[in-house]
Amino acid sequence: MSDRYLQFTQSAFGRQLVTKLGLPNPTPLRRFKPGEPLIAGPVLLGGSGRLADSVSATLQDVGADARKERADGERYAGLVFDATGITSSEGLRELYDFFAPSIRQIDRCGRLVVLGTPPESLSDPKAATAQRALEGFTRTAGKELKRGATSQLVYVAEGAEGATDSTLRFLLSGKSAYVSGQVVRISAADVPGISQDRPLQDEVALVTGASRGIGAAIAETLARDGAHVVCLDVPAQGGELAAVANRIGGSTLQLDITAEDAPDKIAEHFTERHGGLDVVVHNAGITRDKTIGRMSEAHWDAVLAVNLASQERIDAKLLGEDSPLRPGGRIICVSSMSGIAGNVGQANYATSKAGVIGHVHSAAPLAAKKGATINAVAPGFIETQMTAAIPLFVREAGRRMNSMSQGGKPIDVAETIAWYANPASAGVNGNVVRVCGQSLLGA
Numbered sequence: 133m134s135d136r137y138l139q140f141t142q143s144a145f146g147r148q149l150v151t152k153l154g155l156p157n158p159t160p161l162r163r164f165k166p167g168e169p170l171i172a173g174p175v176l177l178g179g180s181g182r183l184a185d186s187v188s189a190t191l192q193d194v195g196a197d198a199r200k201e202r203a204d205g206e207r208y209a210g211l212v213f214d215a216t217g218i219t220s221s222e223g224l225r226e227l228y229d230f231f232a233p234s235i236r237q238i239d240r241c242g243r244l245v246v247l248g249t250p251p252e253s254l255s256d257p258k259a260a261t262a263q264r265a266l267e268g269f270t271r272t273a274g275k276e277l278k279r280g281a282t283s284q285l286v287y288v289a290e291g292a293e294g295a296t297d298s299t300l301r302f303l304l305s306g307k308s309a310y311v312s313g314q315v316v317r318i319s320a321a322d323v324p325g326i327s328q329d330r331p332l333q334d335e336v337a338l339v340t341g342a343s344r345g346i347g348a349a350i351a352e353t354l355a356r357d358g359a360h361v362v363c364l365d366v367p368a369q370g371g372e373l374a375a376v377a378n379r380i381g382g383s384t385l386q387l388d389i390t391a392e393d394a395p396d397k398i399a400e401h402f403t404e405r406h407g408g409l410d411v412v413v414h415n416a417g418i419t420r421d422k423t424i425g426r427m428s429e430a431h432w433d434a435v436l437a438v439n440l441a442s443q444e445r446i447d448a449k450l451l452g453e454d455s456p457l458r459p460g461g462r463i464i465c466v467s468s469m470s471g472i473a474g475n476v477g478q479a480n481y482a483t484s485k486a487g488v489i490g491h492v493h494s495a496a497p498l499a500a501k502k503g504a505t506i507n508a509v510a511p512g513f514i515e516t517q518m519t520a521a522i523p524l525f526v527r528e529a530g531r532r533m534n535s536m537s538q539g540g541k542p543i544d545v546a547e548t549i550a551w552y553a554n555p556a557s558a559g560v561n562g563n564v565v566r567v568c569g570q571s572l573l574g575a
């Protein structure tokens with residue numbers, strides 16, 4: 133589905149008109165392309181905390197040009213500020229001192245990242261307060277930044293300094309094109325040394341609902357990163373499913389995930405055919421919209437069964453005894469903005485997607501015990517067949533009501549999932565990251 137308004141604003145006449153009328157002026161987003169540098173220009177570093185070495189190591193590894201001194205007139209692909217040294221509200225002034233002169237030097241589709249310490253881990257109330265305050269700053273910066281630039285806050289636990297690499301690569305690159313205003317938490321973890329060119333090399337992944345839309349993009353992206361992907365969908369989608377699997381050198385598993393024996397069938401399939409399983413993406417989902425008073429029992433039950441109960445049952449199997457999930461396993465759930473903000477006509481869907489967030493939070497400690505992680509993405513308006521069917525005016529509102537003034541693409545959700553799936557993301561557990569261009573809803 134193409135965004136004709138965005139195309140129009142790229143013409144000379146269109147640009148002039150939207151500027152004159154003060155209409156949304158979306159910037160075509162720079163997305164990651166294999167072979168291109170991960171970070172497209174110099175990165176200015178600031179702050180004084182415990183993460184300087186971790187940030188420098190990542191920038192050096194990706195061949196980025198790190199600068200410690202701001203120069204007038206220079207454009208920056210990234211501004212990274214280590215705020216872990218801020219221990220009081222007075223210290224927050226450091227943010228102003230660094231960003232006030234530099235923020236306007238951020239390039240088109242540039243990246244702003246602030247690093248902090250999780251407030252809940254600090255015993256000093258003044259330090260915890262100052263660290264919590266960082267959220268207000270980064271979310272506002274995301275709303276003020278123009279031309280496709282993004283802003284994020286990463287809370288890095290003490291002891292997790294060596295676990296930041298995959299997250300910095302993701303947040304500083306075009307892989308996070310449609311992610312902004314987010315707060316990520318990284319906890320201490322053993323991070324394996326692996327090639328970041330094909331981080332999922334020799335791994336086996338399962339993607340549910342993989343025959344089309346976001347699921348097909350997820351399967352393609354995990355295959356790009358080196359995984360053998362088993363594409364799962366209902367038998368009725370068999371033809372499209374096989375086409376996706378063939379395109380990416382993967383295989384298929386035709387199954388209705390709501391079937392009583394689905395968890396056992398999945399476990400059996402991976403144990404027998406692949407000798408194990410590394411990444412599971414619960415992407416399959418349905419909508420059956422009606423306002424609460426008009427909703428049929430069947431519509432309520434179907435949505436809760438596909439979007440929530442089946443995932444809980446499959447994960448109970450995968451996180452239980454006798455499971456094909458290997459150490460370092462990754463479970464990734466697909467929630468939705470509706471699950472965060474609610475949405476008229478979607479009580480069943482919003483309940484199921486809020487439940488997915490609850491599931492991620494409640495299963496995270498068990499996953500950690502098993503050396504695995506469980507996280508969720510919450511997509512906003514993504515250009516798919518599902519959103520193409522929305523009536524024009526509602527669709528236009530959905531597309532523009534975010535800091536990017538445009539919808540995201542399935543690849544944006546897929547890249548976020550690939551970051552969670554990365555073996556180097558071992559410290560990223562129990563997170564919910566919105567892929568919504570910093571939607572104004574539920575912010």
Ligand code: NAD
Pocket residue numbers: 340341342343344345346347364365366369387388389390414415416417418438466467468469510511512513514515516517518519
């Ligand atoms: P889609 O309808 O194009 O694809 C969903 C897939 O899931 C289909 O191939 C379908 O056959 C499969 N599926 C449904 N029930 C199943 C079952 N019982 N067993 C196995 N497979 C089943 O949807 P999409 O737009 O690609 O969305 C993918 C996910 O992203 C869903 O969970 C959706 O709720 C979520 N999401 C989408 C958007 C968006 O803007 N498109 C926004 C937020 C969240």
